Amino acid sequence: MTIQRRGFLQAAAASAALGGSTALAGAPSPQRSDELWLVNTCGVPCGTLTEAHKKCFSVQRTAPGQAWQYSSLDQLFAATGDGRLTVIYVHGHRVNMHWATQGGWEIYQGLVQACPTAPPPIRFLIWKWPSERTLGPIRDAAAKAVIADQQCYKLGWFLGHIPQQTPLSFVGFSFGPRIIAGALHLSSGGVLDGHKLQATYGSRTRSVFWAGALDYTWLAPGQRDGRAIHSTDALLNLYNCCDPVLRAYPRISGNDALGYVGMPASWLGSEAGRYAQRNVCGEANRLHLTRSYSLNPTIMASTRKYVLWQQV
Secondary structure (H helix, E strand, O other): OOHHHHHHHHHHHHHHHOOOOOOOOOOOOOOOOOEEEEEEOOOOOOOOOOHHHHHHOEEEEEOOOOOOEEOOHHHHHHHHHHOOOEEEEEOOOOOOHHHHHHHHHHHHHHHHOOOOOOOOOOEEEEEEOOOOOOOOHHHHHHHHHHHHHHHHHHHHHHHOOOOOOOOEEEEEEOHHHHHHHHHHHHHOOOOEOOEOOOOOOOOOEEEEEEOOOOEOOOOOOOOOOOOHHHHEEEEEEEEOOOOHHHHOOHHHHOOOEHHHHOOOHHHHHHHHHHEEEEEOHHHHOOOOOOHHHHOOHHHHHHHHHHHOOOOO
16 A cells, blocks of 8 residues: 555545544634634536625634634625735645645644744635545546636636735645636636636735646646736745656646646746746655645745745
């Protein structure tokens, strides 16, 4: 049994032990005034979204000293008007509610427990999409790739409601970067699967991709997500040439994954300075797991610089 397969079985066993619980992980430290939000898109239909679809999103929030409570997109969009940094985490595939929130909680902690100086208050948002395991590994990955592509428009539509003065950052793992890249492409006026946004987020963003499950060519000009770089202040791609799961990515796409081989920055031409990458095989090893990244001090130190808009 491979390490990766063992990890998936352990996650499944833990999920079963929880009895399908959707209880969310902890709350922000009482010493901080951060906000944690969860936006669940599992009830949002495919196709063009309108303001009437806001009620299809399930939204929860918490703050220091408070329990998790249900909220709404309107309340979330109103809150983003305060100008504080908003960090959006997009998980990968085969992730249920428990593991989405657990992974988000670990990333949040890794960001705000920065040394030697903790960052100013942030808003941390977990973007939950329907990625629960349903089929065998390859068939499931192919099915989830289709769902992830549908999420690009949903996330892009969501971003179009956030005020321009609100700084935005993204962290994505596996299919998460695929969703983020597509949303940023749309936010820069691009068209994806017949969708074009009526309202877009009006400023640039910062992003960190962990083991991204998207074609390694897609960020290049003229390619599927070729306009994403124009919505980007800085993007860090942490790829892993040792990742056994991404090694099989061509079986669902035909091309290698960006998170497996990286991409020459020169392909971006005059925008090449916005893109950086590093092979983290020696840090994440042969594990396609969010925790291999979120609990690695070196990876989190690099991620923190980008996500918290520090100098890079």
